[in-house]
Amino acid sequence: MGPRGKWGAVALLCCLLWGGVLGPCHVSISPEEPTVEFGSALLLNCTSSCRNYSQLNWEVPVTKLGSSGPGWVSLSIPNVTEWSLELQCFGKFGEQRSITNTTLRVYRLWPPQIDLEEGDLVAGKETRVTCNASARVSPPDPPNVTLTLGGGGVPPSTHQGPWVESSFTVQPEQDGAEVTCRVTLQLRHRTVGTSTTARLRVCTAPHDVQAWAPRDVFTAGENVTVLCRALGNPPPGVCWVLPTNASRQLCPPGGTVTVPAAHRAHAGTYRCLARNRCGVGTATVHLRFQGSPRSPLIPLVVTLAVGTILALLAISWWFQRSRNWKPMLEGSRPG
Template sequence: MDIWRAAVSLPLHWTVSILQGKGRRLGVRPFSACPPPSHARAKMTAALFQKVALLLSFLLPDVRPTPCDLSIQPVNPIVPFGGSVTLNCTSSCANDTQLKWESSVQGGIQQADGWTSVSFDNITGWDFQPLCFRGSTQDPVRTLVYLYQFSSPEIHLASDIMAGHWHTIVCNVSHWKVSDKAPHNIDLSLSSGGRILSSSQGSSSLQYASVAKLEQDGAEISCVARLELGQEVLQKTANGTLKVYAGPHNVTVSSSVSTYKAGSSITITCHADGNPDPEFAWKLPSRDNVEFSDSNRTITVRSAQGSHNGTYRCLVQNTYGNTSAELDLLYEGASRSWVPIVVVVVLALVFLFGFGVYSLIRK
């Protein structure tokens, strides 16, 4: 096989001489006992060489060098604006020592057989694409660094939300930006108590309007912003607390009795809803022997007398309104003390009427 390899690499007349010499050594007769003319001999030699070369192209292995494949990891790293990143370039040739980096920012390089790495700090270029290469005969490989700015969402709530009135919750991301060539999308969602109130896609602002209820006071509102960047999802959350206010309402006054006798003990209670908690005051027939408790919600009349007969009015107020409710108490002693007098008067009138009628009849 060596003679055929040599035939490929040597000039034509050398190859023919070698082949002829090889033939003599092997006891093979030369091409022709009677050499043809020189021009015919040249054509025959050329044709023979072409056939030999064609045969060798199928038999001999390809001796061209195999290129070394390069790759960069991570691919399209996601880095915050002004952040840092480390890139690794590896070669499929384990002993490759010709790897180099090229970029618009200088970085710290480390290198060994078959690989090289570079670290970049304070990256601010929105089209930052470092490349790795070996020599000038092979195409370089590059990666685009996905740079981003992404501020936390903000929740805006009205300062005075009144129960029974419409109010609006606003959530927005004030600033965000990504590399122009980076695939991206931004989503927002508002939720409370695990329930989604509203959501949006492709917008950095979101609003939700509803009628406020007093039971919603103190409810936590969450706004979640999701930035899909390349193959990753960046998420940030903001929380706010709903404050719902209401004037006094559902005011009621109740008493342990509706009528009483002298010396009785009477308890009267006033109830009202509101936020902030309402304040209580009373307008009473008499304040004698009256005790106040439970932040003036309850009054107790010790040893009630006739002077305590009448209307008990509860006055309720807070920052957002005022109202009242009332209750009447009837003193039994006061109402029944007239019964004997009325009976006597009626009997007297009957007696006088009867006596008058009797007198007229006798006449």
């Protein structure tokens, strides 16, 4: 390399060491498109391309904090409460002045709201679940929101906009299942999101109702017991309608009714009613009665009755015989 080349290299090296780059000095903001959530803290850096500046600082319309170092100065706002905020960083390089502006994008994304039909979902019925989201961005452009709803056996659904819904037939096994709604907000080169989870409450009407008795034929005087069981969610309560009084219901704990010393009037159809807040289920059992059981006194009573009848017949026969003998004896006497 010749002398002129060496001096050129030295000049270039000095320029790089002193100014940082060839050409006019300038300042830049990092990140280039600052985005922050409303109410949160902001931290930005302003960097100079040259070290020969006499001043490097921020110009903002709010109270600011920050620190500085060789070739940079930071901007810290602990709580952003302005929806429109213009930020300016400037540097003085002798007679030269470099200014960079940027607009702070502020956003607010609220957690989505999941709406179910009022009250419990009823198994076997068609229902709908809806998710709504709210967002605000600045500058005041329409927020780019996408909602996704799914989980818990609910058909997944995605919609571009502030709401999404899904219709489905409720199944008993969905009780307690979680449904999640996720919302994403697109902010130029950044995406933010949040989600909400809801738990399904499925009510199942009473089903598989069973009513039975140890047997269906009883003898008068025996204790009669009828039992009833049913499935459902929540667990159904059980009541009985007895054949002796159809206007009255018995609702025993456990669904078991015992009629002590039942008689023929207790024969008939016993109806079980299983209820919860989603419906009613029924089942019946029919009971019959036969004659009263044999008592040890019955043979004695029968024997006494037969003996009495025979005695009366004997007395009647003797009395009739006596009456017939009397005329015969009178006719045999001599005249």
